[in-house]
Amino acid sequence: SSELTQDPAVSVALGQTVRITCQGDSLRNYYAGWFQQKPGQAPVLVIYGKNDRPSGIPDRFSGSSSGNTASLTITGAQAEDEADYYCNSRDTSDTHLVFGGGTKLTVL
Amino acid sequence: EVQLVESGGGLVQPGGSLRLSCAASGFTFRRYWMHWVRQAPGKGLVWVSRINGDGSSTNYADSVRGRFTISRDNAKNTLYLQMNSLRAEDTAVYYCARDLDSSGSGYFDLWGRGTLVTVSS
Numbered sequence: 001s002s003e004l005t006q007d008p009a010v011s012v013a014l015g016q017t018v019r020i021t022c023q024g025d026s027l028r029n030y031y032a033g034w035f036q037q038k039p040g041q042a043p044v045l046v047i048y049g050k051n052d053r054p055s056g057i058p059d060r061f062s063g064s065s066s067g068n069t070a071s072l073t074i075t076g077a078q079a080e081d082e083a084d085y086y087c088n089s090r091d092t093s094d095t096h097l098v099f100g101g102g103t104k105l106t107v108l
Numbered sequence: 109e110v111q112l113v114e115s116g117g118g119l120v121q122p123g124g125s126l127r128l129s130c131a132a133s134g135f136t137f138r139r140y141w142m143h144w145v146r147q148a149p150g151k152g153l154v155w156v157s158r159i160n161g162d163g164s165s166t167n168y169a170d171s172v173r174g175r176f177t178i179s180r181d182n183a184k185n186t187l188y189l190q191m192n193s194l195r196a197e198d199t200a201v202y203y204c205a206r207d208l209d210s211s212g213s214g215y216f217d218l219w220g221r222g223t224l225v226t227v228s229s
Contacts, residue, residue: 030213031213033213033214033215033216035153035216037153042203042219042220042221042222043153043203043216043219044219045208045215045216045217048208048209048213048215048217049215054208054217084152086152086153088153088155088214089213089214090213090214095167096155096167096169096170097143097155097158097167097213097214098155099145099152099153099154099155100152101152102152102153
């Protein structure tokens with residue numbers, strides 16, 4: 001099975017734009033899913049596929065992909081966006097799924 | 109209301125067994141791939157297993173293959189995870205999750221609140 005690599009921590013000033021990245025061989029073939037998790041809560045899907053947002057997710061969240069890297073961009077970060085963010089995808093064998101290690105986003 | 113509710117967690121000794129359940133409501137359960145995902149205390153998300161809509165296809169993480177069995181009862185709208193030969197490293201909150209993708213890609217659009225499994229003597 002393959003792995004997905006994320007930066008452990010990222011910070012952004014309130015109202016600014018931040019990009020959270022996820023790297024892995026499987027991302028050359030599959031789009032990532034992105035999840036937001038706040039302390040004590042279940043994760044929430046924020047981006048999936050090429051750049052789709054589930055109902056109720058603000059449009060300041062967007063996704064992109066190039067080569068082996070998927071990115072989640074928050075344009076105009078809000079205080080409530082402070083959370084852990086995880087990417088996932090199928091693995092290269094398509095028999096497993098894999099999560100990245102997570103990125104802790106701090107909004108300053 | 110569209111929801112998933114896990115149950116069955118608890119304290120179990122190493123080598124023991126536990127069966128988790130996930131009751132689904134508010135949607136057509138049989139149409140969806142379903143997954144189990146776990147999270148050890150203070151750690152990240154880890155995919156455990158998935159099953160397709162009619163139960164004919166299953167996959168497992170290497171760390172649980174041969175010890176865990178995923179199944180479903182579509183008549184009861186319930187997902188299960190039978191966990192045998194439990195180890196300390198299986199200690200985690202276990203979430204069930206619905207996959208919005210028809211091929212089981214892992215786009216989990218609905219999660220339960222999780223059930224805690226603690227493996228300890």
